[in-house]
Amino acid sequence: MSKFLWVTFRNARISVPGGVACSTASIKPSAARSASLDLGFAAVATGIARKSLQATHAYASERYQGGAVIINHQQMRLFLADMASGIEMARAMLRAACLNGNLAQAISCRMEATDRALRSATDGLQIHGGYGYTEDYGMERLVRDATYCQIYPRTNEESRLKLLSLMENG
Secondary structure: OOOOOOOOOOOOOOOOOOOOOOOOOOOOOHHHHHHHHHHHHHHHHHHHHHHEEEEEEHHHOEEEOOOHHHHHHHHHHHHHHHHHHHHHHHHHHHHHHHHOOHHEEEEHHHHHHHHHHHHHHHHHHHHHHHHOOOOOOHHHHHHHHHHHHHHHOOOOHHHHHHHHHHHHOO
C-alpha cells in the first residue's frame, strides 16, 4: 500500500497571503527547468531554516542553565537573531528571484538559502546539545534535510561555477 496520496485541483484559485508566484517565462526553456528547481530548493531551505528557528526558540524558552532560562542569555539571543536575519534574507532573495525570472538570481538564491538553512539547523543542533541528535526534537532531521538541499541536484560548489559561467557569457 502506498503512503502517497495524489491531490488534483480543477478550476481552483488558491490565494496565499504573502505568497510569491514564480515566473520563468523570460528564461530559455532549457534553463527554465533549472531555475524552477533552484527556486523550489531555495523555498524548501527557507522553510527548514524557519523550522529550525521555531524549534530552537521553543527549546531555549524551556531549558534552564545557570539558574535562568537560556533564552535570556545574550549569546542565545544573538544566535536566534542571526537565524531570523538569515531567514528574512533568504525570503527576500527568493521573492526577487521569483519576480525577475533570472537564472543567475535563482542559482544565487538557492546557494544562499541552503547555506543559511544548514547554518540555522546546525546552530539549533548545538543549542539543543545532545538532545539535538535524538529524534524527539527533530533537529537531526532538519540538519539532514538542509544538507540534502545543498547537494541536490548539484552541489553549491557546482552552482558557483555555473553562476560564474553565466556571468562570463553575458
